[in-house]
Amino acid sequence: MTKFTLLLFFSCLYLSSFFFFSFSVAFQSDELLLDDEEFGLEGANPRSPEPVLTASPVSSSPTPTIRKRYSDPDLDSKIQFTLEHAFGDSDFSSAGTFSARLKTWSHGGQTLTKLRFSRNEFSDEEKDAFKNLLKEDDFYRIRLPSNVISPPGREYVIASVRARCLPRDGLDEHIVIHMDGANILAVSYGSPGACQYPRQLNLPRKWSFNSHTILKSSEQAPRTPIFTEEILGSSENVEGEAEVLVEKSFWAKYWMYLIPLGLIVMNAVTQATNMAEEQPAGSQGQAPAAIQRGSAAPRRR
Amino acid sequence: MAMAIRVFLLLLIFLSSAIVSFSLYEDQVGLMDWHQRYIGKVKHAVFHTQKTGRKRVIVSTEENVVASLDLRLGEIFWRHVLGTKDAIDGVDIALGKYVITLSSEGTTLRAWNLPDGQMVWETSLHSAQHSKSLLSVPTNLKVDKDYPIIVFGGGYLHAVSAIDGEVLWKKDFTEEGFEIQRVLQPPGSSIIYVLGFLNSSEAVVYQIDSKSGEVVAQKSMVFPGGFSGEISSVSNDKVVVLDSTRSILVTIGFLDGDISFQKTQISDIVEDSGKAEILSPLLSNMLAVKVNKRTIFVRVGGEGKLEVVDSLSDEIAMSDSLPVADDQEAFASVHHEGSKIHLMVKLVNDLDTVLLRESIQMDQHRGRVHKVFINNYIRTDRTNGFRALIVMEDHSLLLLQQGAIVWSREEGLASVTDVTTVELPVAKDGVSVAKVEHTLLEWLKGHMLKLKGSLLLASPEEVVAIQELRLKSSGKNKLTRDHNGFRKLILALTRAGKLFALHTGDGRIVWSMLLNSPSKSEACERPNGINLYQWQVPHHHAMDKNPSVLVVGRCGSDSSAPGVLSFVDVYTGKELSSSDIGHSVVQVMPLPFTDSTEQRLHLIADTDGHVHLYPKTSEALSIFQREFQNVYWYTVGADDGIIRGHAMKSSCSGETADEYCFSTRELWTVVFPSESEKIISTLTRKPNEVVHTQAKVNTDQDLLYKYVSKNLLFVATVSPKGAGEIGSVTPEESSLVVYLIDTITGRILHRLSHQGCQGPVHAVFSENWVVYHYFNLRAHKYEVTVVEIYDQSRAENKNVWKLILGKHNLTAPITSYSRPEVLTKSQSYFFAQSVKTIAVTSTTKGITSKQLLIGTIGDQILALDKRFVDPRRTLNPSQAEKEEGIIPLTDSLPIIPQSYVTHSLKVEGLRGIVAAPTKLESTTHVFAYGVDLFYTRLAPSKTYDSLTDDFSYALLLITIVALVAAIYITWVLSEKKELSEKWR
Known part of the structure; x- marks a missing residue:
């Protein structure tokens, strides 16, 4: 053979x-x-x-x-x-x-x-x-x-x-x-x-x-990339991105403060309007209170 | 199903994206880690007799350690671990303040400061050939205010100054093939007598001027029979050697440079003849010879006449003689009797005078006494006292004094060969294990202290109290199983064949056991331990049984030597049974089958190509017969460069019909060309590794299926030229090729060659990836490459509808005979450190992200996140990739000092790292062994599934109580107010 x-x-x-x-x-x-x-x-x-x-x-x-x-x-x-x-x-x-x-x-x-x-x-x-x-x-x-x-x-x-x-x-x-x-x-x-x-x-x-x-x-292994300049470049890029991030809109940056603030403001506004309504109704305020008392009374028993 | 996968994937991604940095605070050191320092089996011991050194002994060991031990307590004053190739040949004390070590076959001479172990000087001596080496520190030789040390090694005789290590003179003996046996220096003369053998048949004595190194006189004499090489010097002008037939003792006298031989037939002085052996102890005017298992003491008379003084039949160990008062010399001998050892110190001149006779109870599991070193001291009543340092068969070191063991060191643990972890017994109801450590009040007090500590209110004394509390916290040293699986036993098999069970809590030895040979035959008195396997792990059936391990040993160092199996109960440390198996052990293969008592089936391959099934029961046989067709195994011939795959064929056909023995046949071979490739490393996955997710989700919602096969073998080869040291070849001459081979069919799934790279290769294989470390000759740096392998044949199963409608092949059995469609991804990085070993963390379910545990050249362990060695890293990862946790590609892997899990400690002589899962998914046990032992618990993704130890329950309790109180008070107040409203 x-x-x-x-x-x-x-x-x-x-x-x-x-x-x-x-x-x-x-x-x-x-x-x-x-x-x-x-x-x-x-x-x-x-x-x-x-x-x-x-x-x-x-x-x-x-x-x-x-x-x-x-x-x-x-x-x-x-x-x-x-x-x-x-x-x-x-x-x-x-x-x-x-x-x-x-x-x-x-x-x-x-x-x-x-x-x-x-x-x-x-x-x-x-x-x-x-x-x-x-x-x-x-x-x-x-x-x-x-x-x-x-x-x-x-x-x-x-x-x-x-x-x-x-x-x-x-x-x-x-x-x-x-x-x-x-x-x-x-x-x-x-x-x-x-x-x-x-x-x-x-x-x-x-x-x-x-x-x-x-x-x-066999396949050749790729050579390990050596990059020093690229890293510098990329780090610059990152900085650039960071700057872009800084220039985010006002809302995007402070929404977590704005929302509670808004809520508080709204709350205050509604309270203010309620107060405004209550004061003229202050003299007539007895009637609902009586009703309340009446409704509460059976519960006590 | 798909949903569950997704959920887990999301969880995984979430876990992996959490930025993990493992590090300890200073006050957490020692809470869950422990470190034990050892030195190894003692080879030489030198006692220091002068003032300050009196309390110390200098030892050199087989682990290449030179150390100074405290004679009172056995603690290490200082120690130095020399490299693995730097074996110590001799140790001595010079000038009363320096420890001199000779190592590396007599080429490196170092002086260490006796009190603190600082290196004083180091001298490299010239060496031309391999030869035995000799260190001689003459006590009273003085040359111009200098005290020379005479060193022979590598064919050269050197005189080295003891003060600064400078070579005073050098004499070349390389040409003659001269081997120096003894250097003797008569007191009060400046002439050194150097006795050596030429071609082991001619005795030559040189008289050398110790000032200049010049040969003053030379005499030689041919001995026709030839020498065997064993020699014992009995006095300043006489040595006794054995001839090559080992039946004649030759006394060589070389008084004043004249050589005289005097032959004595051993049969003339002893009745029973046989091959003689000169025992190593140096006794003055006497030597010990072993003939026919009898130890014979032979006195050498003034004329070179030999006479037998004593003859003992017991196996005894002896020390060198040492001068005691009145020009007398004494030596110690130790022999066994039952469970006791008898230590006797006798005068050399008069063997009937016994200065000291002690008998000491000795643990059976220490074996026989191997070595004795003796030291004398002056007792309080001004008489001579003796203390003996003995080295036992299990490598332990003990100090005997006044009939008791003063201290002992388990030096066997410096040479751990295999490690496994086992569970502790479950706490029984009767035993009050769950005893709360103190009363409720103390518990509260402790927590208040902790609370103070965390709020930075504690005074310094309280901080100390907190630290103490932490150290003895919550019964971490109990001998029962705990809920989190933090308490376990680490079983360590040592080179001496002793099995130790260490507790993970504090590293204490729970039990230890020396392997015994069942036959007690002479050929195999003490088998060497090779490997450790889990034999029986009861969890479903047979719950009443204790778990047991299988220790595979071998009688002798040769691979064809018959093997010994020993089964050891893990809880008690008792040997259940042991057997001589009558065949050699080449490979032990645990099978994935267990019998009804949860004994795991094992196959043991011998040198003849047969495999043997254990346990030898009919049940095991029937289980094995069922899977007979599907059992494959492979052998790696590192010498001939061939990997062979085998399958079972039939029962052994031989003169002995053994139904548990099977013959095999060759199924495949991979032949590496001998001129271009040499196997330097092979590796498989751990058989008990758990892979949680079979798939990996890419950022673009694409699935990649991992190629998770237990039958993958990683092989690394280098060109034969490049197999040597790093830097011994040019980049053009060396290349490294790595393979992933399926061990069922012999298919090469992945093959990658690294040009200009060189070993040694350290690799770790887990799930579907291999990470390996090697040296890049072109870049002059170490590199780490990762290879991940993915299964493309299941790639179509991405469609959710297919999964729902069951039109997928995920449940189909996977067979190696299908043509694999695999995709490999790889990436290389530079790594700044040289590596000794690599391991990977492992957790119960495999969900927690992994860390590589890299044993660095500095004997520390570095935990590196697997995310750093991910082939999907790119230079500028997209936003989605960043969210997934992909780190921007860098050319080298970072070494973050905080990620050393050994923090400030060193595991000297690091050889291996073992990771074992705890019951808690986030945590893993890590045990590292070398000359030292180190254990710690790691949480690669932090302990996301449990509260930390110092979590303040008191604070939580107080908060809850306060809240409840506040709720109640406000409720009462509101009720009151409401009532008053109503009454208004």
Whole structure:
């Protein structure tokens, strides 16, 4: 297995004609990809069964070759690595091939670009094994080499999923590969959407994989902002705002004093009017008082 | 439901927007906090025999503390905690007024003033290689009014002036690979004899002029068998060493520079042969050898002849010999007998003369005697008296004098390894716990005093009385549960394997227990404590049971050593049971299941990749079988840089059919490239943390759902070059990468790399956020970054109608196998201090806003509001954001002196901070440990749900009474007036 990939790798490096062939293939599938830009990154169109890929090297078009001539073949090289899978606790076997371009940057770093994935169809035995997994709600496991230049590198990167999460119409899978240069740190594997719990036993209608792959490298943390002048500026602004605050309307500033004051004033005014009314009515004031007395008297009893 | 969420959110916002500043008034110090000072397990002790120092002993400890203790009371006069890498190699007294310490493998020599502990001088000595170090303070060597101190370390021999620390001369021994064993100085001569071994097979004696450091003479002699390295100097011109086969004692005499060997087969002098071991005590003309568990005293004759004087079968501890009157030397030995220890002081020349024989009752939970230091004094009747300082197995330090323990210090508490908190028992009806402290009159008097105090009317005496009242207030030291949950037990496991229960009220030791090995086998006499877990916390069922904790220990320091489990009753401190589990302990995982007696199920992983279920009952097994499919665990290989996820597979298939043992299989791996990343820190959330609100409301009435998963692992890696000290690499060479990994599927949810940054990383993980602290090499500053992670898959549940009509997925079970849609927000700030540890406050319901508890390099704890590390901070927050409590963005985090929760105290050698909730939502217990212990209660948003301790109930009462009286009086008056009106 390793030998095979290595061989391919070397052939890519030294046999330039093959190299261009492979790129022509690469270009074709690139075109196809454009309508499947679900994840905005280099993903494979899984529904195009991989026989197309294996069959296509024969066809070669001159235009892409010319385009590729500008790229330095020493810096960019094509590599392949395999995806292996296991059913439950079985041994790993080949499940598909990733191919990508390894781009070497001037500062020495290497990144993978133009990742493409071709998935092998399940053989009959594998289908049976997978059905067993579904029945037992067991794990479907995949693995990738941890280094793409010299696979398998230090260790395999393993991921697994409950098999019942995968079947939908076909078999939907979603692979996120976390890269650091030419190293694969981790791979996330699962269905592209939700996986309901409790997991129901569904057999896939079609035994073809619908794969989405994403390459992810680490994000750079933003540098901690250093602002001294801005702070000064903002503090000035704050002062300005404070001044604006000072120039609030009279009512807004002193409403808490004004309202009680108003109440008191109103109270005083009504009292004054009452007094004014009472004084002329002072001589006649006996009658209501008598009524009051009368009404109070029964209560006392 | 939604309404309730909103209400709580509003409440939360209200709480968080209240400007919080935690600080104490001066008179509040010590009301709810306590501080205990320790020194650690004593390594060396030097008694000072002259006038002023007579009452003191100078000790150096394994926690790198040098201290001066009061011999009468055991109190600390002064102490200095050297750094963690500054291990003390030797301590001595020079010139009668300086304490000399040699530390850091013989490269740092310091002199401290004996009375007050001020540093007098410090000298860095040149060092070229790692070697054992040696400090020798010759008593009567004088060179031109100067008293040199001879120091060997790092391949160099130095003579340092005792007066000012100046290096007088230096002799290079690096090339020869020469290791100095002893420096001897015959009295009355200026020649120093330096004896050392060359490649551990050749004995070399240098005679060095103490004035110039020049080698006067040199003699060497090859010993064909080679030396084992164990050495005991018996007199001024003789040492005894063991050969490499440990069966021959070699006496090396180097009188006048001539070397002579004299071999003695151990089998010749003792019947039973075996591997011998020279014991450390220095006895004059005698040495102690341990063969076949017997301690043999061998006298060295004038011609280098060896003869056995005594042989003891007990395990004994001995002190160095010390001169007593009439050119005699005496030494102390201590052995155990039942629950007593016997202290004997004998003359070296005549072992039958016992100067002192005492037997003292000793607490079983102190273990065996490890070390003895002896000191003599003149009794009132002019005879010789002896006092002995003994170090026990649990690291405690005791002073024995006149057949009694004069004082003891629980120095085990200086090396706490794990802490947990437990509840106290509920007050029983029969016990009059709720006894009101005094009569009503005294109660009123106390409150009147407080009232006076708060109205600033109190006289100075009354202020003192108030302070006293406060300190012994309201039974905060009772041994029962209180309504607010302020009284708790702090269980602390120490490195010596002793478990202490401390009361939160005053920090006293309620009980302590030394772990025992159940098998009593030789290989595992005393297991090391590793971790502490809550084993049984009865609250629903089994209320009659006492809670218990699980102590996981290990026989030996190796991780593959077999483990020991011990179950301890929390209320009584008795060991319920203990068992040798017969497999190693790599990881202990408490499961979220309990059985009918509320025992928590635990999984213990061993080195073979098997996991074992505890408790071993069929009920536990059936509970576990039910959840068998859903149990996952992970291991972090810090050495190989691989994190592996595992799931249960089946029962162990082996020769022993153990139904509680399960094999596992690997589900996922994360492989960090060894050339660019090295794991330096991993962290998970606390399993018992409570998250109150699942969502966060933005200013624009937008909801963000927190990604609250218990299966998140925070990992920080640095480039291997950058794993060293800060500043050892250039910014280009070092980078720091942080990850958030789901531990069920191995998915990397968040990955962020900080270029030009370096560890050490200190992080804290709570709810949906991680705050981590590291060093930025480009900015030459420490930085703090916050990462908050939000769940986008539930983001559609914003619509209230959806919530009402039930068209939401909030109640659907969350599975890690769904593809997570997460959103992370992060922001970085500069932080002015270097950090030792970070923790976060935790409250019962998780409503109260959180504070970060930052253990700073100055051994203090800084409480920093979480609002300062909020990724939503912007430079100019809008009005709405300001109302929500968002602080304008600044480039560095503020350090407000008032927010040090340790106020003026220092928790020397701070190693960890533990926060535990009280029953009161606003308050949290904070316990910090290092060489010192510190406890306090914090209220991150102030005590909004209770009145303060010094709330004046009397004032309230008086006001109410006055109001009622006023109402009554006015009512009477109005009645009268009305009546008179009516009669008019």
